[in-house]
Amino acid sequence: MILCAFASLIVASTLSLSSCGSKDAKAADDAKTEAGANANASANANTTSSAQRINPSEVSKVTALGRVEPEDQITALSMETPGIVSKVTAQDGDNLQAGSTILELDHSVESARLQLAEARVRTQEEDLKGIRSQIQSAETKAQNFRERYNRLKNIFDNGAETRQNLDNAKTDFDTAEREVERLQSSLRSAESRLAELRADARISSAEIRRKVLKAPTDGVLLKLTPNVGSAVAVGAAVGDFAPKGAVTVLCEVDELFVSSVAVGQKAQIRLQGNTEIVADGVVSAIGPYLKKKSLFSDEAGALEDRRVREVRVRLSNAGALLLNSRVECVIAVK
Numbered sequence: 001m002i003l004c005a006f007a008s009l010i011v012a013s014t015l016s017l018s019s020c021g022s023k024d025a026k027a028a029d030d031a032k033t034e035a036g037a038n039a040n041a042s043a044n045a046n047t048t049s050s051a052q053r054i055n056p057s058e059v060s061k062v063t064a065l066g067r068v069e070p071e072d073q074i075t076a077l078s079m080e081t082p083g084i085v086s087k088v089t090a091q092d093g094d095n096l097q098a099g100s101t102i103l104e105l106d107h108s109v110e111s112a113r114l115q116l117a118e119a120r121v122r123t124q125e126e127d128l129k130g131i132r133s134q135i136q137s138a139e140t141k142a143q144n145f146r147e148r149y150n151r152l153k154n155i156f157d158n159g160a161e162t163r164q165n166l167d168n169a170k171t172d173f174d175t176a177e178r179e180v181e182r183l184q185s186s187l188r189s190a191e192s193r194l195a196e197l198r199a200d201a202r203i204s205s206a207e208i209r210r211k212v213l214k215a216p217t218d219g220v221l222l223k224l225t226p227n228v229g230s231a232v233a234v235g236a237a238v239g240d241f242a243p244k245g246a247v248t249v250l251c252e253v254d255e256l257f258v259s260s261v262a263v264g265q266k267a268q269i270r271l272q273g274n275t276e277i278v279a280d281g282v283v284s285a286i287g288p289y290l291k292k293k294s295l296f297s298d299e300a301g302a303l304e305d306r307r308v309r310e311v312r313v314r315l316s317n318a319g320a321l322l323l324n325s326r327v328e329c330v331i332a333v334k
Contacts, residue, residue: 060334062260064311065272066251068325071284071314072243074222078235079105080210085230092223096215102224102239105232107211114204121201124194131190135183142176149173218244222323247318248284251329252308255290260333262286267313267331269321281315283331 083105090102149169155161215221224239226232249269253261263286269279287310313329321327 059257059260060332062253062257062331062333064251064253064308064329064331066249066269066313066327066329068247068249068318068321068323068327070219070242070244070323071246071248071312072217074323075216075241075243076237077102077213077216077224077239077241078237079213079232080234081105081207082234083107083211083232085226085228085232088224088226088228090215090221090224092221094221096219096221098215098217100215102213102215102221103226104213105211107208110204110207110211114201114208117197117201117204121194121197124190124197128187128190128194131183131187135180135187138176138180138183142173142180145169145173145176213238216241216243220244242323247315247321247323249281249313249315249327249329251311251313252293253311253331255307255309257333258286258290258309261309261311261331262333265331265333267329269313269315270328270330272326272328278327279315279317279319279321281313283311284314285312287311 085103086106087104088102089104090096090100096102149166149172152161152166152169156163156166220242222240222242226238232238249267261283263283265283267281267283268277269281270277290307290309293306293308311329311331313331315321
């Protein structure tokens with residue numbers, strides 16, 4: 001009995017020690033796994049400690065966060081002059097051609113001024129026609145008096161005409177010449193006035209154009225904020241416009257790996273936090289300098305003292321990627 005009890009105690013102790021050893025070993029393995037995961041997470045977050053342990057020359061792929069955008073970037077639409085929206089002719093998602101009207105501010109006053117200026121231009125143009133006609137008649141009359149004076153002068157030189165008749169002919173000729181000069185002076189003044197009136201009309205027309213928002217290029221209207229009746233301030237953003245062209249991903253590569261990235265390298269795009277490849281492309285441009293993080297400076301764990309270089313990847317198949325989507329860009333550097 002005593003021997004059996006002692007043997008049982010030894011077996012129980014052995015099992016207890018074995019169980020404790022297994023738990024300690026598992027805890028050690030879990031700690032190693034977590035440490036490895038933390039190391040990987042730190043590497044993805046570009047922390048200083050992990051960066052110091054990485055040899056950039058041994059890296060075959062560089063992953064950077066990016067944003068989907070047109071190659072010519074999204075344009076913020078705004079108005080040059082304040083006013084009240086009187087007409088909206090485009091909607092979000094519309095494909096527009098360059099110069100297509102998007103919205104109009106009320107320009108009834110400017111339109112009235114333009115009509116008045118154009119009416120004054122037409123009146124002045126008619127006056128100019130009348131002056132030109134008068135000049136033509138005056139020049140013809142002056143030419144006739146010149147010929148008469150020259151004829152009488154020849155006769156007078158031959159002693160067959162009186163001085164009085166010659167003087168009268170000269171007076172008529174001089175008077176006709178002065179009339180031509182007067183009319184020509186009036187013509188110049190009228191032409192100057194017409195130029196001023198046309199300038200007024202152009203100004204009124206320009207004021208109306210400033211009240212109309214048009215598509216800057218071919219592209220897509222992403223968003224239009226104001227509705228009919230809305231007040232619009234000078235320079236205030238009223239919408240976003242995506243120029244037609246290639247779709248790209250603008251990403252920021254950590255300064256540790258910028259020397260490995262080059263134009264022409266292939267890249268794969270995946271949604272942030274997902275391993276599925278949704279698009280591919282080629283590095284088309286690399287920023288000329290290092291800068292502070294800007295695209296995702298609000299990311300948790302992002303170190304503001306680390307700098308980045310902007311890299312643009314032109315996509316060959318954007319697929320269903322939406323503009324402004326956050327994605328991960330995996331660049332094959334080897």
